[in-house]
Amino acid sequence: MAKLTYRDAIRNTMFQEMQRDERVVVLGEDVVGGMGTAGGPEAIGGIWSTTTGFYDAFGPNRVIDTPISESAIMGAAGGLALAGKRPIAEIMFADFIGVSMDQLWNQIAKFRYMFGGKSVCPAVIRMPCGAGYNAAAQHSQMISQFVTGMPGIKVVMPTTPEDACGLMRQAIRDDDPVVFLEHKFLYGLTGEVNEDPDFCIPFGHARLARAGKDVTIVASGMMVRYAETAADDLAQDGIGCDVIDIRTTSPLDEEAILDSVEVTGRAVIVDEAPPRCSLATDLSSLIAQKAFASLKAPIEMVTPPHTPVPFARELESAYLPSPAKIAAAVRKTLDYR
């Protein structure tokens, strides 16, 4: 075991996989940082410091610094993958998915199905996502709802450094296209990470972050951290919560969620995306459909309102879910009769 930040868990895993498999390449804006400047390549090494040192180690053929062209980055990842490489593309902010949507949604996601199973497209698309930096409406969004709704795409949302490592390795080795949603707020989080060079976490397996018998909280990404804080606070008052970190939104570990709700009879879903047609509504409908008989209270959703992400500090905190809002929702399910 090693103590690593979430950022370094991602960086090191990609680095090791590039060493292990020559087909792995990375591409994106400023992933080298400093190309065509006096400071030279690696002057910056990626704005998130997730690709620092890659260019020096693997050179320009495998570490491709791109102009600002998200459509072409996404499409090129698709083409590299169809042609036998294992690209890891970085879309600097998940919000920029908008620019590249066709190449992801109509191309990468659908190749295999449209081609009758004759193609393999092992592209990993990394998208730093989420709010918390007052970066306003176009640099703060959670976009899990869009990609989770795309048949053909697998979607990963790691919360811990260890999960970031195991899920990244799985994503790179997986033969299907994977969208890897890194929460910007988690980059600095440290934790123990399994150092086995083949450590992979299979997709579709949730993690039980806290165990309790009273209420099930289902969350993903940064929201898991808030749910853990809420659960710890509630535990002081003798309220026990299962906190289920779903880890991958597609495929989804339905069983882990349903098994828990069957015991607790109460469910709170926490999602960083706006509430309509989202992960929150998706998981609510799953529980309503498949664990209806166990429910002792209506399902609660803790989400932002149906608005874009606002800029001002006060507004962004009003917008985002928080441990207090989650705890209130948990109590609401307990107070129901």
Place this chain on the structure above:
Amino acid sequence: MQLNREALTRAYRQMKLIREFEERLHEEIQTGEIAGFTHLYCGQEAVAVGVCEHLTERDKIVSTHRGHGHCLAKGCDVDGMMKEIWGSQDGLCNGKGGSMHIADIDKGMLGANGIVGAGAPIAVGAALSNKIDGPDEDGKLAIALAFSGDGACNQGTTFEAMNLAVVTKAPCIFVFENNHYSEHTGVDYAVGTVQDIASRAEAFGMKVWRADGTDFFAVHDTFREVLEYVRTPGNGPAAVEFDTERFFGHFEGDPQRYRGEGELDRLRAERDCLKIFRASVTGAALLDDADLDKVDADALQAIEDAVTAARAGARPQPENVLDNVYISY
């Protein structure tokens, strides 16, 4: 065409106001009082002002993530902008947008933008609206223009916008501010057309101009020609590339390790549009140092007042999150 004293003073005041606005933000951001991402326009003032001094309120501009200079040059209220950057409810956008989303539609300022390359298509739409409205009594069209960086010129949206403007003969102007960097990447690496963005625009079938963006007079004279051309019905769009410099990092907090040895000192010494302006107007005895010093003091005071107002601005309330998603719902 020679500018009179009043026009020269106004142009200098606008440039100085932008400079002081940005220099002050650079300091304030270090204290942690201002939230979010801020991209400063210092060094590029002559472009925004040399262009916008020609425009009327009917003309529309679309800006970028580095938008403060464009906003001020197009007449956005200094206090309203500062309050917005402070996240105040009294800000130009009620604290919803912040630095990257300042807009004032009544002033013809259709928004700064957080998405690189998003501006050019919006400008084409605004230009088409002006085309539909037709020429004024002097037979001239109102125009729309998009400011774009050397980085934004690589987006497909920018290419599509240029072609759309050409085929629809939209009275649209693509203003490229080549400050040689897109974030941490040099233009030599990122732009394939031998560093020349104007020739790329030309290949789309429009008339293009080029000028030194650190020389207010070069910008102003060049843009007069561009505008004369695009205002004439039937001509369609044009593009202009200004060679300019950014004095600060890409965003506040950028360590700027991509800069060359002594680069920033050299730029401040040799490529400062304000110094160049002062030398040129005092050299030609159009204005004297005392006139300009007075403008400097006024600009400084205006910024001081704006910061004081921003600090005292009303804060948004949690329920304001829900405002203005729709008009009716």
